[in-house]
Structures are given as C-alpha cells and as structure tokens.
Amino acid sequence: MADEQTSQSEYNRSRVMRFLYGNGVSSRAQIAKALGLTPAAITKITAKLIEEGLIAETGEIEGARNRRSIGLRIDPERFHVIGVKFARSLIQVGLFDLAGDAQQIWVDITTDHPSIDDAIASLKARIDRIMARFGTVVAIGMAVPGPYLRDDGHTAVVSSMQQWRDVDFPAEFADAFDVPVFIEQDARAGALAQQLFGDDGAQDDLAYYLIGEGVGLGVIERGHTIDGTRGTATEIGHVSIDVNGRRCDCGNHGCLERYCSAVAIHEALDATLDEDGGIVADSDRMTHIEACEALFALAAHGDARALELVRHVGTYVGYGLVTIINAFNPRRIIIGDIVAHAGVPLLDAAMHVVENRVLPELAATTTVTLSDLPTDAAVTGAAAVAITAFLDQPSRFADVARRRRGD
C-alpha cells in the first residue's frame, strides 16, 4: 500500500508542477485554490518540491485583494532533456530546457552509415557525449513514425521506415543511458509539444496533424493523448479515404498518406518528368524534402502548374481534416511538418473541402492552423515526450538529477 500512497503524493506534486508550468509564477494560495487543495496540503507539497530543487521561491507577488505573497516558479534551465526524432533519412538530436527551448540540435544522416546498427551505435555515442557534458539532463524522449506498437517496442510495416522496422526500440535504448528513456509515436509527440509549448490557451483539446514523409495524427482530449490499447490509435495516415483506392503497405487501400505525404508529392512530381518536362526539374534526383520544398517555392512564386499540384494535395489534406473532425472533434487542429510549408494555398484548398463537407456547426467551431515551428523543430516533440514524463513524476526526476550530481 505504501506504493499507492506514494503515487498519490507524487500525483499531487505533479498537479502542482503542471499548474506552475502552465501558469508561471504563482502563490501557494493561487495554486491551492485552482487545484482544490487545503493550505496544509499545499504547504507540504511545495516544501517537498523546493527541497528537491524542482521549484523555487521568487520575490513577493501581488495576490488577491492586494495582499502580497511569495511567488513560486519552475526554473526551466535547472533541468534539461534530450529529444531524438527518427525519420526515414535522418535522426535529429536536440538538447532542450524544460520550456522546450532548443539549446543545440545535431542532425545525423542515416544513409551516411553502412548499417542501421552503425547508425544506432553512432546515436548512442552522441547521446553519451551530450550527457557527459550536461549533468542537468534527466530524461530522453524519442519520437518514431507510427504505427508504433508500444508493447512490442517496434514500428509496424510502413514504407517510410522500412529499414527501421526490425529495431526493437526499448531493447536498444531503455537501459542504454543513465536516465529514463520514453518512446512515442511522432505525431503524438508533436501534439504533446503543442500542448506544452503552444500559447493558444486551449492546450488540452487539440490535434496535431503531421504531414511529412508519412502522415500521422496525435490527439489531446481532456489533457491526455488518445492512445488505443496498443498505442496505435489516431493513425490517420492509414485511415482509408477510398476503399477502392491505392494499395498501401499496411494492407489497406486508399490510405490518406498515399495521397498527400511528402513521398506521394514526390511521386506526383516525378510523374510530370515524363509527361511534360517536369514541374520541378530533376526532381527524381532530390530527397523527398528537397522535392517538396522546390515545389512549394515555385508555387509561392506563382508557377501555375506548381500551384495546381499544391491545391490538389491540399484537397486531400482537407479530406483528412474532415475525417479528423468527424472522428475526434478537436477544438483546434495544427498541421505540421514538411507539407505544412506549402502554406496558404494548401490551407485554402483544404479549408474549402472542410467548408463543403463538415456539418456547419462543427466547421464553425474548429480552428485549423499551420504550425509555425520549422521542420527541424519537429524534434521538439521528442523533447515534449520527456518533459511530459518529468511533469508526471517530478520526484522521480529529482532523484535522477541528484544521482547524476553525485549527491
């Protein structure tokens, strides 16, 4: 029973950490009021958090009825996390403070390595070097393309990660370092980043629609991700928009990602090389990202054929939005990753579909925006996975920090 009582205390500490994380400097009275805790409970909880170095007292702040009281805050730079994002062709590693600000980003091109094993060894060596240099690192978050089968620890058969599919991520990484490692599907990691670092005010009810080499989705409902029983819920990229449509490696037909992923866009560009000289010259010698960026640049400069293709892709992005709204009814949807860089013409085409195909009552109350994070910052999602774990179990990570400091 001791364990359950400990976890109840940790739960209350977590609630206080999350409140301070979301609301900034606050007094004990403000926290107690918001969380429904007694004065005695809040005194005990904050004393423990201060003792553990998780929060600190600031000077006096103005309270209710002009009474002055001591402020409490989390110091975002006292602890750090490492985020690792795996994609088809590269691995990004970032060092982040608790506020999600990147201190440094490293990029590793997986095809520079003779094998996956070699790429993994190189990644581990890099993380070891970062850990040695920064004693304040307390957790590592990893974002992998979905479908990621949580219990099995590996990604399922999908074309964009074919060469990674036999890697057992927890076996490789869970005990590889001196700090805990957390692994999450990449779009869900992106949703956690929007929840933690976004500033919309509606952080607990959103969807992050990742359109990169694959298409994924993460949904936050009432403050928690929708996961499913094996961690493969919200796999919008493999929801069919046409049961008689294109065959997908997952076994399904008409999967959304066969129509609007960076890979699908690249295929469409290459197809124009035969027909009519190509929208993007030499697209067949480019990476998916390069081909997409070249297309979007042309469209932005008014190239008619480029614009037409961007709008065509946007229509399919819109079909995905319609499904997301009918399946998950989030308050807002943020479109992110490579394809979001197509910008306004893509969004306009997508919203045209939403306006025509979604119940007016729902279309009017769902906000759709493009993420303003650069693609590189997708690794921020990996950091968000680690920071979420930190906020859920603050004392656990205070222990990690203490151990690393040698206290």
Added chain:
Amino acid sequence: MADEQTSQSEYNRSRVMRFLYGNGVSSRAQIAKALGLTPAAITKITAKLIEEGLIAETGEIEGARNRRSIGLRIDPERFHVIGVKFARSLIQVGLFDLAGDAQQIWVDITTDHPSIDDAIASLKARIDRIMARFGTVVAIGMAVPGPYLRDDGHTAVVSSMQQWRDVDFPAEFADAFDVPVFIEQDARAGALAQQLFGDDGAQDDLAYYLIGEGVGLGVIERGHTIDGTRGTATEIGHVSIDVNGRRCDCGNHGCLERYCSAVAIHEALDATLDEDGGIVADSDRMTHIEACEALFALAAHGDARALELVRHVGTYVGYGLVTIINAFNPRRIIIGDIVAHAGVPLLDAAMHVVENRVLPELAATTTVTLSDLPTDAAVTGAAAVAITAFLDQPSRFADVARRRRGD
C-alpha cells in the same frame, strides 16, 4: 475552496462505488488496497456511503490469509433509473435497477402522434406516471442519435432523425422532472452499457459499433468515453470510406452509414423490386427494421440472393471496422443494433475485410463480436448513461433519493 474539497471527497466516494459495482462484495481492506487509500480514509468514506444508504454491510467474508472481515456491497434494487431511447420511428422507455436489469419496457410509436410536440408531451406524462409509482427512481438517462451537439442541446442534420432536429433536448427535459436528466449520443450510451454491464473483464477499453437506422460509434479509452470538444467525436457513420462516393445529408461524400445502415439496406432491397421481383417481397411497404429482419431471415434459411446482399453489407461493415481499428485501436469492438442481427454471415464478411486490410499485429489483438443484447435492449444504453452519472456522484443521488422519500 469548499466546493473543490467536497468534490475531492465525492470523487473518492465515486471510486469506492465503482470498485464495488465492478467487483461485487468486498472488504474495506480489499477496497483500500485496490484504490491506494489509507485505513482511516476508507473508514470515513464507507461510513458516509452506508449512512447515505448507497452501500450496506453483508455478513463476514473470507479475506487475505483466511482472516474474516465484513463485506460491503451495493444493493442494485435500492435505487432505480429510467432510460429513454429516441430513434426515428419510436421512443423506448425502460425502468432499470442499478445492475442494468430492465424491470419494465414501454414502446411509443412516434408516428402515432400528430406532432413531435404531442409525442414529447406523451413521453413526459409516461415518465411522470413511472416516477409516481416508483419512488426509488433517482435519475433519467436519454440516448439520442448522433451527431448530438452537447452545448447546443440538439442533434445535427441527419436523415434518420430529420423530424427531431429542432428539438432542444435539454430545454425540453433537463428540468422537467424531479430528478436529474442526462443526455448522450446513442452509440456512446451503448458503449457505457457494455462497460457497466458487460462481463468480458476488459471493460475500460472497448468500442460499441451501432449499426441501426444510422451508424454510430462509442469508444471507451482508459475507462472514459472519447467525446470531442462538442460531444461529436467518434461519429464513424459520417467518416467517409470513399471521398467520391454517395452524397450524405451531413455534407460529406461516401459516409459509411450510406452503405450499411438499416436505411441503406432497405434502399438496396427496394431497388431489387424493380429489377427482378425483389429479394424481400413487398419490402417497400415495410419499416426499415421489418425489411432488414426479413432479409436476415431469408439469408439464415440459405436464400442465395439474400446471403449475397448480407455479405455485401458485411464488407462495408468491415471497411468501418478497419477505420475504427486504425483510428481508435480499441481492444474489442462490439457490433450492435438492427444490423447485428444478420449474424455470422455478416460478421464473417466483415472479418474477411479486417484480415486483409489491417496490420496483422493489430488484427490479431482486436476482438470483434456481435452484441447479444436484443434490439429492444438498446434502451439499456440510456439507462447506462444515468447509472454512470450515479456512480460518478453518489452523494448527489443519495440526496435526490432522500428528497423523493420526503426525509
């Protein structure tokens, strides 16, 4: 702050009620251990629940290490709820005990009334009579076809409830009776019924796939329904399976319910009347339910054309299953309502699609069954909505009961 502390106490009472509801007769020590409560806390909580008449002590039961201790239980017949299910052509009203067992069911054919207003007045009169007869009724649950816009209080434009669409359900019913009224989308109500009354053991991670006059879905994830910001999440009937497909009243194209609802099946049957004498003679003079039941009876007797249509419908039911698995990844899916009565041939055709189109790792770990509840028992879902509210706020309903008894 008094409110928040009250709600914390009520939350703990709710946890104890839910534990006893799911686990039957248990000792204080068993409950405390399972919920991580201290002996002092469990003594206080159970004393309050006994005082309120919500639970009672039984004789001694065998505890750990053969020690005997006093058992506690909920008496399912001490309180009752009324469930009301609205469908296109009829309103069902049932009186239920807390275990979800129907004491009595009444059916009202809406078309027998000159107007919706008249049907509503008749329903209110019926509920008043039941309430007068049974002083133990403490809550009313109502199940309405989705999409039900929770904040607006009305159902959105859908063909199967066209005549009901202007009814503001909360305005009509919320304060109409001496007990609280809870309104929920019908498939979500069905999912709550499976959670409360099912006996699979995996009650907190399931989907109820309602295929009746409309097609709907309710998903329980980690013990809670997925609702969305306005209560219209999991509207699988309006998720497109073909963006170039049949037009739907909701604005979308290729909505699943246009292919496998009882209405769609009836349309398909009527179409055969012209072509070749009809699979079901005179289907055009039948209600949707009658036409479907006639088709399923023919198929069960081996009629080749009837079987072919059932399998065709089953294929579309299967496309829906594939979407449900990729979007929500529930541990099990229960198919219920009218179309579930087609039985094994329909389920076989649907599972054939699942086996071919879902990732093998997921297909192997998702259980799909037909509900064994009769269609009439769909009103059980409405009762489940009320019983869920009761278990969430037990003291609130103890107060209601006290007031009704005149204590």
